[in-house]
Amino acid sequence: MKKSDIIKLLILIIAVSLNVKTMKSMHANQAEINPDRAKISGKPVASFHKFWADVKWMMFIQHMGSIDLTTESNSKDLYQEAKDILDLDPGFYKVYELSALMLSAKTPDLAIDLLKRGQETHQNKNDWRLYSMAGNIRHQETFFNKKVNKREKLREAIGFYRLALKKPGVMPVLEKTYIKTRAQEAHEANNDVPLVIAELLEWDKYVNTKMAGSEYGMEGEGGDMFLSLEENTKKDILSLIQRVKREHQNNLAGKKTSKAMLASLFKGIHTCNSCYNEYGAGHKFCTDCSKPVKVYGICPNSQCRKTHSNGKFCEHCGTNVKPKKKKK
Amino acid sequence: MDETFAIASSLWKRLLGVRVVYFLTICAVSLIAITNMYDILMIGESRALMVDTGMMLTTIAAMLTVISLAFDIPKELQSGIASVLLAKPLGRTHYLMGKLIGVSWVGIFITSLISIGFVVIYSMSHGAPPAGLVKALFLIVISVIPMASIVLFFSSFLNEAVAATISTVFIWVGYSLASLNGVTLFDLSLFSMGAEAFYNYEIPPSYLLKGVVSALLTAISIVCVTSFIFNKRDLQ
Numbered sequence A: 001m002k003k004s005d006i007i008k009l010l011i012l013i014i015a016v017s018l019n020v021k022t023m024k025s026m027h028a029n030q031a032e033i034n035p036d037r038a039k040i041s042g043k044p045v046a047s048f049h050k051f052w053a054d055v056k057w058m059m060f061i062q063h064m065g066s067i068d069l070t071t072e073s074n075s076k077d078l079y080q081e082a083k084d085i086l087d088l089d090p091g092f093y094k095v096y097e098l099s100a101l102m103l104s105a106k107t108p109d110l111a112i113d114l115l116k117r118g119q120e121t122h123q124n125k126n127d128w129r130l131y132s133m134a135g136n137i138r139h140q141e142t143f144f145n146k147k148v149n150k151r152e153k154l155r156e157a158i159g160f161y162r163l164a165l166k167k168p169g170v171m172p173v174l175e176k177t178y179i180k181t182r183a184q185e186a187h188e189a190n191n192d193v194p195l196v197i198a199e200l201l202e203w204d205k206y207v208n209t210k211m212a213g214s215e216y217g218m219e220g221e222g223g224d225m226f227l228s229l230e231e232n233t234k235k236d237i238l239s240l241i242q243r244v245k246r247e248h249q250n251n252l253a254g255k256k257t258s259k260a261m262l263a264s265l266f267k268g269i270h271t272c273n274s275c276y277n278e279y280g281a282g283h284k285f286c287t288d289c290s291k292p293v294k295v296y297g298i299c300p301n302s303q304c305r306k307t308h309s310n311g312k313f314c315e316h317c318g319t320n321v322k323p324k325k326k327k328k
Numbered sequence B: 001m002d003e004t005f006a007i008a009s010s011l012w013k014r015l016l017g018v019r020v021v022y023f024l025t026i027c028a029v030s031l032i033a034i035t036n037m038y039d040i041l042m043i044g045e046s047r048a049l050m051v052d053t054g055m056m057l058t059t060i061a062a063m064l065t066v067i068s069l070a071f072d073i074p075k076e077l078q079s080g081i082a083s084v085l086l087a088k089p090l091g092r093t094h095y096l097m098g099k100l101i102g103v104s105w106v107g108i109f110i111t112s113l114i115s116i117g118f119v120v121i122y123s124m125s126h127g128a129p130p131a132g133l134v135k136a137l138f139l140i141v142i143s144v145i146p147m148a149s150i151v152l153f154f155s156s157f158l159n160e161a162v163a164a165t166i167s168t169v170f171i172w173v174g175y176s177l178a179s180l181n182g183v184t185l186f187d188l189s190l191f192s193m194g195a196e197a198f199y200n201y202e203i204p205p206s207y208l209l210k211g212v213v214s215a216l217l218t219a220i221s222i223v224c225v226t227s228f229i230f231n232k233r234d235l236q
Helices: A003-033 A035-039 A049-066 A072-088 A093-103 A108-119 A128-144 A150-166 A173-189 A195-212 A231-247 A252-265 B002-016 B019-038 B046-079 B081-087 B092-126 B131-142 B144-155 B160-176 B194-198 B205-232
Strands: none
Touching: A003 A035, A003 B205, A049 A072, A049 A093, A049 B046, A049 B194, A072 A093, A072 A108, A093 A108, A093 A128, A108 A128, A128 A150, A128 A173, A150 A173, A173 A195, A173 A231, A195 A231, A195 A252, A231 A252, B002 B046, B002 B092, B019 B046, B019 B092, B046 B081, B046 B092, B046 B131, B046 B144, B046 B160, B046 B194, B081 B092, B092 B131, B092 B144, B092 B205, B131 B144, B131 B194, B131 B205, B144 B160, B144 B205
């Protein structure tokens, strides 16, 4: 063997061993950078998995567009096509969203299967929409499919909503859906409890646990996961309390919960004792039930007696409307 | 070393002197630009299509460029040009290295042209490109080196058609190796980070460095093996 050949052989051995090490390290890096790589199918399409997924996505859209009425048979075809795309690109959010919507009517289990798959991907695991959509599909089954076990489906929906509410950027409206579904489940479990009362009780539990900062999954590792109660939600709770007062006057649980919630959640507002309708400054009678209400917001100056805007001084006469109490 | 670069620059001049190269480059960039019109057909996912098409066309351009070597070396061997060149004080290993460097330059130049076109189009349609996209393109550009070395290997002992076909299959398999459960000796999938670029995953600079090192080590090891075979060959 020539000297130059020995040198080449040595270089070859060193280069190969170093390269194997480098490549192994790069493989490890790839898995760290994008954990979804492990979920990509083993189809030998060179490095064109994502491009192929795009092409299949366009074909999938064409197929969906050609369907007049979803049946179990074409739903299964769509499911298979969606799965094929996701094998190539597990992070493709639109595929989860659209295929789940298409499949939810006839084959909700297949739709849930796809959404669960999406929830397991690194790319979409924090996308609350996938969880909310799964909850909606289970929830809608209780309306459209009379054969299903309603409580079971409702419990599943509640589970999905709870997970959705833990995710960042979740829309506050989902809180309402979550509570309504919980109330529906409670109502299914005990038909003696009217749905409205069940909803109020659930809100009460929800608000209390939220204030205590535990259970319901509302507390998160990060502060942004903790949802604050929106003004619109508060308004909804107040109208629920009013409804309970109107429709279930004699329900003790309803009465007790309404009073407790008014005392805790609606401290700053004035409500009619008779119908719990909110009234404004200067009102003498409730605009909803015509009963007299406790007047507030009137200037104490006997020559003025006009409604002020709750500042420190009356805007009409300058009288101090919030005099400091004298220290004894 | 001067002889090696003389061989490399001769290949560079010959390949880049062909006008169809620029025409194909313009076609590739135009195709990338056209994907912007697919927004409705893709239901708002035209950015995905643009990124994936850009990555794919850049990779294919790299493949096609290096495959040209599979025609160049056997042709020179058959016509006797190689024998004339090797009759001069030029080692066979230098000849091979010259060819590898030459085709790698051309490949890097063409893929860089397409990459620049792609980045400009992306910026015009979707705003500033993410850093990951530029890094992923850099990896494709670098992948020209191991691709060229495998073509060099086959073209050193096979005829044009067979060398080109087997090289194409090898490169294709090289890109699919990760999905075929990771044989790590010739794994081009390490240079394919299109999905990571699209989903804005952070590609660390150390990964790029490892990519360059791996590309060079692959080329060195393949050139060593090729040199063994080529030196044993009886050239007329």
